[in-house]
Every structure is written in C-alpha cells, then in structure tokens.
Amino acid sequence: MPVAVRNLTKHWPGAERPVFSSLDIDCPAGGITIIVGPSGCGKTTLLRCLSGLETPTSGSILFGKQDVTQVDSQHRGVAMVFQNYALYPTKTVFENIAFPLRMARLDAQSIRTRVRAAAALTRMEPYLDRYPAQLSGGQRQRVGIARAIVRGPAVLLMDEPLSNLDTKLRIEMRAELGALQRQIGSTTVYVTHDQTEALALADHLIVMRDGRIEQQGAPEDIFTSPANTFVADFLGSMNLVDVTRSEDRVFVTSGAVRLDGLPKAPLSPMFRLGFRAEDVQLGPVDGEKATLPVTVRRSELMGSERLVHMECGGLALRARLKEVVRPDDRLELHIPAGALHYFDETGKRVAGAV
Numbered sequence: 496m497p498v499a500v501r502n503l504t505k506h507w508p509g510a511e512r513p514v515f516s517s518l519d520i521d522c523p524a525g526g527i528t529i530i531v532g533p534s535g536c537g538k539t540t541l542l543r544c545l546s547g548l549e550t551p552t553s554g555s556i557l558f559g560k561q562d563v564t565q566v567d568s569q570h571r572g573v574a575m576v577f578q579n580y581a582l583y584p585t586k587t588v589f590e591n592i593a594f595p596l597r598m599a600r601l602d603a604q605s606i607r608t609r610v611r612a613a614a615a616l617t618r619m620e621p622y623l624d625r626y627p628a629q630l631s632g633g634q635r636q637r638v639g640i641a642r643a644i645v646r647g648p649a650v651l652l653m654d655e656p657l658s659n660l661d662t663k664l665r666i667e668m669r670a671e672l673g674a675l676q677r678q679i680g681s682t683t684v685y686v687t688h689d690q691t692e693a694l695a696l697a698d699h700l701i702v703m704r705d706g707r708i709e710q711q712g713a714p715e716d717i718f719t720s721p722a723n724t725f726v727a728d729f730l731g732s733m734n735l736v737d738v739t740r741s742e743d744r745v746f747v748t749s750g751a752v753r754l755d756g757l758p759k760a761p762l763s764p765m766f767r768l769g770f771r772a773e774d775v776q777l778g779p780v781d782g783e784k785a786t787l788p789v790t791v792r793r794s795e796l797m798g799s800e801r802l803v804h805m806e807c808g809g810l811a812l813r814a815r816l817k818e819v820v821r822p823d824d825r826l827e828l829h830i831p832a833g834a835l836h837y838f839d840e841t842g843k844r845v846a847g848a849v
C-alpha cells in the first residue's frame with residue numbers, strides 16, 4: 496500500500512514559521528522510503544504526523560486510497576521503531592514484543608505464535624526470557640523491531656533506528672534491516688541524518704532541508720544528478736569550487752583551473768564546479784577534463800587508499816587517492832569530464848552540463 500502526503504503543513508503553536516509547509520511526498524508500496532536531512536529539518540515531525548502521534552496543521556495523509564489524516568493512531572495500521580528503543584525495562588523480551596498484541600486483546604495462543612514468529616525474524620528467539628538490561632544495544636533494537644512488526648503493520652515507521660549503535664553494529668544491522676524489510680513487505684518510511692545509511696537502504700530517497708524537499712527519487716539518480724549544491728554536498732560531500740569565467744579563460748579564486756574543451760553547457764560568468772573525492776585522478780587523463788593546481792595539506796589512511804585534504808586557491812578540497820602524497824606537495828588534479836557537475840551561482844544544477 497503506497498503512502499502519500501499532500502500539501503502537508505505543520506506549524507507549532509507560537510512558532511515563527513512552520514516546521515514544514517505544502518509537502519508532497521510519495522512512498523512506494525512495500526519499499527523503503529528514506530527521509531534524510533540535517534538535524535532540525537522536520538524529519539521526526541513528519542514521521543510523527545504519519546504515525547498519528549502528531550496532527551498536521553493542514554493537508555492530508557493517504558494510506559493507499561484512504562485519507563487517514565483524521566484517523567486515530569491505533570487504527571492506522573502503523574508501527575514505529577524509535578531511536579532509543581523505548582522498551583519496558585520491567586518486562587521480559589517476550590512481554591515487550593507481546594505488548595501490542597495484549598493491547599489488541601489477542602488470545603494467549605495467538606500471542607505466543609506471533610511473538611515467536613517476530614522473534615525468529617529478528618533472531619531474538621533465544622532471548623525471550625531476558626530483560627532489556629541483559630541485552631546488548633543491537634539486541635535491544637531487534638526487540639524494538641520485533642515489537643513493531645508483530646502485528647504485521649501495513650506501514651512501518653522508523654526514526655533513526657540505528658543511531659545508538661556503534662559503527663560496526665550499525666553496518667551489520669543496516670543489512671539485516673534491509674533484508675527483514677523485504678521479507679515482511681510493509682511500506683516503510685525511515686528517517687535518518689546519515690547519508691551513508693540513506694544511500695545504502697533507500698528504494699526511494701527524499702532529501703529535506705529546513706522543512707523543504709530539496710530532491711526526491713531513486714537514490715542512484717539523486718547521487719549521480721544532485722539537483723543543487725546542498726544535495727551534492729549532503730549526499731557524498733562533493734567538492735565545490737567557485738569558478739569565474741572571463742572570455743575563454745576560467746579561474747578558481749586565486750588558482751587557475753583549466754577546463755579542456757569544457758564546458759558545453761551555456762554557463763554564466765560565475766558558476767560552481769562539483770566533483771567527488773573518488774573521481775579525482777593524479778595521472779594523465781584522456782579526453783576532456785578539468786585540471787586544478789593544489790597543495791596537499793593532510794593525508795588520512797583509509798585502508799587501501801587515502802583521503803587527502805588539499806587546498807586550491809584558499810579552498811579546501813578532498814580526494815581519495817591510492818598514491819602516497821605528503822603535506823606541501825604541489826599536484827595537478829585531473830577530473831574527467833564525466834565526473835564533473837555544474838551548478839549556477841544560486842546553487843541549482845545546470846542541466847545537460849556534461
């Protein structure tokens with residue numbers, strides 16, 4: 496069942512401006528929609544409106560064809576997983592998972608069957624008699640997930656479910672969660688500020704800033720064609736260089752940048768050139784490319800390659816390189832034409848630039 500939001504506005508009483516206004520969102524049936532954006536942009540408020548824990552000021556929320564805007568939270572067929580797990584400390588794992596079923600007054604046999612099924616899916620069967628304090632962080636979050644899926648919700652809402660876990664566990668749980676979501680097939684809306692998580696898990700991605708949607712679509716499309724410099728920087732921290740053009744020469748602040756045979760798109764005298772750290776090359780590059788003179792500042796080992804921090808005419812840039820470079824080395828960076836992004840002076844992507 497698809498979930499949609501139409502013209503949705505939330506204005507907290509007394510606040511100067513709405514948290515978000517006139518939002519339109521479409522979440523595909525059975526898939527994971529990820530809402531990503533910086534802290535405070537309104538993600539949690541939007542999720543709470545979907546759950547029915549919060550009432551929007553205006554607009555509508557549709558679950559399939561049904562308008563649920565005025566429907567009580569308990570009757571929406573939604574379940575929510577919280578960042579802080581929100582488990583009952585005095586109840587066993589079994590009773591925590593069983594809680595929504597007891598509230599719905601299911602008989603003891605059905606409760607046992609359903610709790611066991613949810614525990615099996617989340618690999619918590621061996622721990623049903625334990626209390627939350629006797630579990631690891633990852634296990635606690637699994638209980639939170641089991642409790643959310645135990646009633647077979649049509650819509651599953653997740654608010655930063657992995658952010659209390661350490662990096663290694665977060666990566667493991669992320670993969671588990673993706674697989675589990677496919678198995679249960681509930682339409683899932685998942686909120687995070689972590690761009691890696693968003694790109695890894697999303698079927699449909701929504702990038703928000705200050706209560707506005709900056710871009711929504713397939714994660715690959717957003718990553719390869721960010722609509723503006725905010726999206727480009729937020730998803731994959733793109734290097735952004737202000738470029739001034741005068742006749743056929745282009746400059747980056749104090750250092751000169753060479754654009755061999757570029758750009759094809761009509762560009763204003765000032766524009767922004769974007770490229771990702773992983774697309775930078777030190778060796779010769781065939782064909783059209785941009786060339787930037789840089790000075791190395793710092794190099795961080797990241798397994799088989801290095802994240803190299805550099806400076807180009809006062810601008811800080813990052814490159815992922817296999818080569819060993821040292822502070823103060825002066826280098827020429829080459830960025831192949833296909834890896835270049837162009838934005839106008841307002842930050843908007845210039846269509847068809849490359």
Ligand SMILES: Nc1ncnc2c1ncn2[C@@H]1O[C@H](COP(=O)(O)OP(=O)(O)OP(=O)(O)O)[C@@H](O)[C@H]1O
Pocket residue numbers: 507514532533534535536537538539540541688
């Ligand atoms: N109950 C409330 N009453 C008034 N203002 C609120 C309330 N809850 C949230 N806000 C405000 O709404 C704005 C959006 O908050 P929200 O929690 O939705 O952001 P977020 O994007 O989820 O951020 P984070 O990632 O930090 O959780 C913030 O400015 C916040 O202070």
